[in-house]
Amino acid sequence: MSTQAFVVDTGAANTASVFACLQRLGVEPVSTESAREIESAELVVLPGVGAFESAMTRLQEHGVQEALRARIDADRPTLAICLGLQLLCEASEEGDGVRGLGVLPTTIRRFDDREPVPQLGWNEIEPAGGCELLQPGWAVFANSYYLAEVPEGWSGAFTDYSTRFVSAVERGNVLACQFHPELSGDWGHDLLTRWIERAKAA
Amino acid sequence: MLARRIIPCLDIRDGRVVKGVKFQNLRDAGDPVECAERYEAEGADELVLLDVSATTEGRAHALDTVRAVRAVLRIPLTVGGGVRSAEDVGRLLRAGADRVAVNSAAVAKPSILAEMAERFGRQCTVISIDAARRLEPVAADSGLSPWEVVVSSGKVRTERDALEWARESVALGAGEILLTSLDRDGTREGYDLELLEAVSHAVTVPVIASGGADRPEHLVEALQAGAHAVLAASIFHSGETTVHAVKSSLAEAGVVVRP
Numbered sequence: 425m426s427t428q429a430f431v432v433d434t435g436a437a438n439t440a441s442v443f444a445c446l447q448r449l450g451v452e453p454v455s456t457e458s459a460r461e462i463e464s465a466e467l468v469v470l471p472g473v474g475a476f477e478s479a480m481t482r483l484q485e486h487g488v489q490e491a492l493r494a495r496i497d498a499d500r501p502t503l504a505i506c507l508g509l510q511l512l513c514e515a516s517e518e519g520d521g522v523r524g525l526g527v528l529p530t531t532i533r534r535f536d537d538r539e540p541v542p543q544l545g546w547n548e549i550e551p552a553g554g555c556e557l558l559q560p561g562w563a564v565f566a567n568s569y570y571l572a573e574v575p576e577g578w579s580g581a582f583t584d585y586s587t588r589f590v591s592a593v594e595r596g597n598v599l600a601c602q603f604h605p606e607l608s609g610d611w612g613h614d615l616l617t618r619w620i621e622r623a624k625a626a
Numbered sequence: 627m628l629a630r631r632i633i634p635c636l637d638i639r640d641g642r643v644v645k646g647v648k649f650q651n652l653r654d655a656g657d658p659v660e661c662a663e664r665y666e667a668e669g670a671d672e673l674v675l676l677d678v679s680a681t682t683e684g685r686a687h688a689l690d691t692v693r694a695v696r697a698v699l700r701i702p703l704t705v706g707g708g709v710r711s712a713e714d715v716g717r718l719l720r721a722g723a724d725r726v727a728v729n730s731a732a733v734a735k736p737s738i739l740a741e742m743a744e745r746f747g748r749q750c751t752v753i754s755i756d757a758a759r760r761l762e763p764v765a766a767d768s769g770l771s772p773w774e775v776v777v778s779s780g781k782v783r784t785e786r787d788a789l790e791w792a793r794e795s796v797a798l799g800a801g802e803i804l805l806t807s808l809d810r811d812g813t814r815e816g817y818d819l820e821l822l823e824a825v826s827h828a829v830t831v832p833v834i835a836s837g838g839a840d841r842p843e844h845l846v847e848a849l850q851a852g853a854h855a856v857l858a859a860s861i862f863h864s865g866e867t868t869v870h871a872v873k874s875s876l877a878e879a880g881v882v883v884r885p
């Protein structure tokens with residue numbers, strides 16, 4: 425049986441690109457909103473485009489917040505993409521007053537208007553010390569909000585747009601990207617290959 | 627630093643890539659999946675796929691094309707053409723689009739932009755504006771720009787001011803503007819730089835220049851005029867240049883492109 429990846433249904437727009445990408449990587453994607461599946465799955469992906477507040481509400485309705493927190497605390501292989509990364513934080517300037525999962529003890533800010541918002545397109549990724557999965561290269565962004573600091577205990581990569589922001593963080597088997605690895609050509613494909621290989625070795 | 631984007635455009639009819647001049651006289655230009663793979667390999671930053679089918683049957687076919695392209699494509703995909711409702715947008719996203727462009731339907735019912743932004747996010751919501759120079763010059767004190775919005779593949783002039791529509795679209799929820807000059811589309815005379823400059827200065831979202839590209843210099847001019855991305859079809863489909871060659875020329879001209 426091939427490896428399965430459980431993709432958390434956040435009710436947000438498209439997960440088709442994530443599904444197609446996982447299939448190209450030889451992984452069978454399965455959509456889920458079950459806490460039990462999220463807790464026990466070998467691989468979990470928290471995807472995301474959409475709005476912080478509605479996605480967080482959806483996670484609450486399905487009671488999967490604790491399952492997500494538990495697996496990340498236990499270093500089980502988990503990939504968060506774009507809004508997925510933001511949902512891991514404590515709060516966002518986008519969802520006024522709505523609490524995130526709080527796995528990353530930091531808040532999400534909005535880009536100022538010095539550059540067009542949203543940031544759309546390819547930008548450079550510069551991993552800082554301690555990164556093992558993240559390597560230098562170019563990745564695709566579609567975001568108006570960003571993570572300003574690397575939380576303690578995590579390693580991060582940086583990117584410049586209006587300001588220098590955190591474009592991804594990793595800790596063991598957990599990888600959270602502000603960019604879209606599934607849309608970032610060879611570079612993104614290689615990053616996810618490393619994540620899956622590490623997960624299988626874990 | 628964010629790279630300027632080079633975007634090949636595939637006009638799709640009945641499952642084939644087609645190309646016309648000023649939106650008319652469509653000719654066959656290849657298989658969409660083969661074109662998509664080739665452009666990604668050449669260094670395209672994303673693809674735009676526009677469904678130019680005239681029938682409901684053709685529209686259903688377009689969803690299959692989106693699925694087939696998505697299965698192989700590892701860069702962003704924007705899909706437009708014939709989008710009438712938020713339900714259409716949902717179907718295209720589920721088939722594999724990353725962003726959806728809406729055109730005539732938004733002119734008829736601007737609230738679709740707010741609905742799209744609310745349901746799918748601004749970064750997913752693209753307003754496609756086809757603009758043409760007005761047939762009659764406008765009075766200097768009218769507050770109007772020299773361009774009006776055209777719809778129905780360029781067949782209907784609305785007299786609606788293109789600049790004002792760009793601003794309104796963004797206020798409603800559009801996160802990007804795909805700006806096509808009807809006067810230049812397929813003519814290979816270069817982009818309408820004045821139009822690009824006016825629109826990109828009027829809004830805070832990225833603007834994609836479309837219509838009229840022939841040589842790499844045209845793309846450089848468009849980016850210097852304020853476009854954040856450049857779209858082209860004919861020059862890539864005909865095989866006379868490649869995305870890679872265009873990017874080399876842009877890099878030489880000092881434009882930041884993804885290597």
